[in-house]
Amino acid sequence: MRSVHRGRVVACFGKEWAVEDKSGRLVLAYPSVKCRELPCIGDLIEWESIDSQRGRILAVLPRITCLVRPGRNGKPRAAAANVDQVLIVIAPEPKFDLLLVDQYLVVGESQNIKPLLVVNKVDLLTDEARGCLLQELAPYRSSYPLLTVSAKTGEGIEALRSALKNQTSMFAGQSGVGKSSLLHVLIPNQAVRIGELSAITRRGRHTTTSARLFHLPDGGDLIDTPGVAIFGLAGIDPQQLARGYREFRSFIPQCRFADCQHASDLGCAVRHATETGAISLDRYQRYLKLLAKLPEIS
Numbered sequence: 001m002r003s004v005h006r007g008r009v010v011a012c013f014g015k016e017w018a019v020e021d022k023s024g025r026l027v028l029a030y031p032s033v034k035c036r037e038l039p040c041i042g043d044l045i046e047w048e049s050i051d052s053q054r055g056r057i058l059a060v061l062p063r064i065t066c067l068v069r070p071g072r073n074g075k076p077r078a079a080a081a082n083v084d085q086v087l088i089v090i091a092p093e094p095k096f097d098l099l100l101v102d103q104y105l106v107v108g109e110s111q112n113i114k115p116l117l118v119v120n121k122v123d124l125l126t127d128e129a130r131g132c133l134l135q136e137l138a139p140y141r142s143s144y145p146l147l148t149v150s151a152k153t154g155e156g157i158e159a160l161r162s163a164l165k166n167q168t169s170m171f172a173g174q175s176g177v178g179k180s181s182l183l184h185v186l187i188p189n190q191a192v193r194i195g196e197l198s199a200i201t202r203r204g205r206h207t208t209t210s211a212r213l214f215h216l217p218d219g220g221d222l223i224d225t226p227g228v229a230i231f232g233l234a235g236i237d238p239q240q241l242a243r244g245y246r247e248f249r250s251f252i253p254q255c256r257f258a259d260c261q262h263a264s265d266l267g268c269a270v271r272h273a274t275e276t277g278a279i280s281l282d283r284y285q286r287y288l289k290l291l292a293k294l295p296e297i298s
């Protein structure tokens, strides 16, 4: 009988998956007919060898967390599994979209994934501009951890490194904010890893667009995925949305109605808190926008 191994999916190439075992050996694997779920990056799986370089995936082990992206037929598809922490990267340039930031926060929170806000490219800011930016981000700083960093000068990188230690983290953020640059600073031997992956696929072109999991030198892993918006609102209901706004939480129990959606509802304590300044009006208005975007629940 063939022996069954455990491993982690460290790269996805469409119909093939790179799997790493405990010793760090990589094999190229594909799901057997027995495997009921399509694996995604970060998955823990059981597999058996076909030969020294290829394997068959027998099962995807239960996921602790799972981020989904809309699939071709509208059905959500697993995009990353077993992520502990999401790094929401923004920068002064390109101008950030706080609605997108809020969406990342809500979706992460709905999966119990810790958010970490990372403001990159702070080297571009004068002291005054930095002050203005931090002022604008004040509603986040009181409820979420936030680091200011520069991939270019190295500012804040040590703090970022220690926040990543022994966790599986994943990047989120618009293109151009500096995710690849940060990855480069955090993982100096990145090229070696990509080389190893190319060697097992024997097709370099594969490795440029795939989701990948890198090991951090101090312990922990960092996932980089191509593309941007894999954090869809599919499966999020109004209650989860409101709970994804951390500063709303202490007010929600004070709303008059248990099913309050915190919009025009009578006796809404959340809305009232925006009038007294306890909740940022900007954050609240973004909540209303996301509420309107939620898929209809039948």
Ligand SMILES: Nc1nc2c(ncn2[C@@H]2O[C@H](COP(=O)(O)OP(=O)(O)O)[C@@H](O)[C@H]2O)c(=O)[nH]1
Pocket (backbone or CB within 6 Å): 120, 121, 122, 123, 124, 149, 150, 151, 152, 153, 174, 175, 176, 177, 178, 179, 180, 181, 182
């Ligand atoms: N000034 C400055 N530029 C940066 C920094 N980090 C990245 N960049 C630049 O921003 C651009 C986009 O970076 P990239 O890492 O490709 O962003 P990604 O699309 O999020 O992966 C590149 O031209 C980088 O050189 C930074 O900390 N400071």
Ligand SMILES: [Mg+2]
Pocket (backbone or CB within 6 Å): 179, 180, 181
């Ligand atoms: Mg990039």
Ligand SMILES: [Zn+2]
Pocket (backbone or CB within 6 Å): 252, 255, 256, 260, 261, 262, 263, 265, 267, 268, 269, 270, 271
């Ligand atoms: Zn309410």
